[in-house]
């Protein structure tokens with residue numbers, strides 16, 4: 001069967017970035033088609049942790065985060081060098097003072113349902129294959145439906161005035177339009193697995209900064225244990241890729257070593273892993289350009305939006321999706337062909353200095369010995385650890401305690417240092 005349809009806004013990919021864009025565009029009354037290659041619900045490789053800032057986005061979307069699938073956490077336990085510091089999420093800012101852990105199987109389903117309820121037409125089981133480009137202008141996409149999800153079976157063509165590209169870290173659609181990742185910037189690689197744990201309902205999440213390579217050198221990354229409140233914990237490792245390249249075997253080795261290091265508190269029996277561990281890439285630090293064209297915008301991992309300080313990609317994805325919907329809404333309202341430029345401008349003013357600082361931090365921490373010195377120093381100082389926690393989760397707003405000024409100085413310094421080799 002061959003299907004053709006036209007819409008105002010086409011969104012490609014139904015992860016948090018695409019679902020957010022579809023929700024906000026539909027909410028403002030736009031005609032939206034969201035295409036997703038997988039059938040939802042589906043598992044998605046992730047640590048499943050949402051920062052307070054990400055919870056703020058869910059609240060803005062009026063998603064009920066008290067549902068049982070969501071497990072609340074009130075802070076972060078940072079462990080290094082055999083010592084731990086527990087820090088509660090700050091309360092002196094505009095976001096909720098708790099985070100959440102939720103399996104992506106559930107989160108993505110909730111987000112997609114929400115976009116649907118707002119009026120978006122969601123077709124799952126539909127893989128976008130190519131852009132439709134006429135006279136150098138993007139007109140939509142061609143796709144192939146399996147009929148196994150909510151979309152039809154067979155060849156599909158969707159014509160659209162505006163396109164949101166939310167197709168994840170590899171972003172084949174974005175690449176076809178000419179987006180590219182700056183390879184000098186660090187990329188993350190990470191792997192996770194699920195295990196039963198009697199501590200599954202713990203209210204603190206834990207990050208451990210003691211990852212080592214076979215020669216004992218400390219690595220720029222961390223291991224985590226995130227309790228899900230459903231009898232299990234999500235545990236894994238994340239690493240900046242300029243150490244281990246993108247060789248999946250090395251992250252697998254690191255994951256295997258991490259399993260022997262999981263803090264005893266969690267009482268995890270590594271024989272009881274729920275299913276094969278899975279890994280993936282985290283394109284970070286605004287590393288993908290361009291992020292918009294005359295009638296398209298790129299959001300989430302496809303735009304390299306993962307936070308380079310901590311690997312948090314859900315919050316930037318939700319944020320990018322909302323911003324994309326708002327500039328598109330404005331472009332349709334005003335008929336101004338240049339309105340989409342505002343997307344790049346807003347991202348630059350809100351995130352670019354922060355990401356630049358993050359890129360410099362990741363570059364510095366990639367130097368042998370520096371990560372070790374930094375974590376040793378940090379774990380002995382609650383003030384320094386709190387500063388790291390606030391900056392890494394981008395919760396420095398309205399902080400009257402001095403953190404903000406340190407952060408502002410860091411941003412100024414970051415602007416002065418070239419961050420490409």
Ligand SMILES: Cc1cc2nc3c(=O)[nH]c(=O)nc-3n(C[C@H](O)[C@H](O)[C@H](O)COP(=O)(O)OP(=O)(O)OC[C@H]3O[C@@H](n4cnc5c(N)ncnc54)[C@H](O)[C@@H]3O)c2cc1C
Pocket residue numbers: 012013014015016017018035036037038044045046047048049050051126127128129166167168169172173189190191192236278279280281282299300301302306311312313314315317
């Ligand atoms: C091991 C690991 C742990 C992580 N842990 C965390 C964490 O704890 N907290 C956090 O905030 N972030 C974490 N991240 C990062 C986070 O998972 C991503 O940043 C986030 O998923 C980005 O959302 P997105 O919507 O941009 O992309 P995705 O979630 O990747 O969604 C993209 C969607 O596009 C679909 N798609 C792709 N190609 C096509 C196509 N051709 N046609 C149709 N659909 C298509 C995909 O099927 C997918 O559903 C982790 C990442 C990894 C790898």
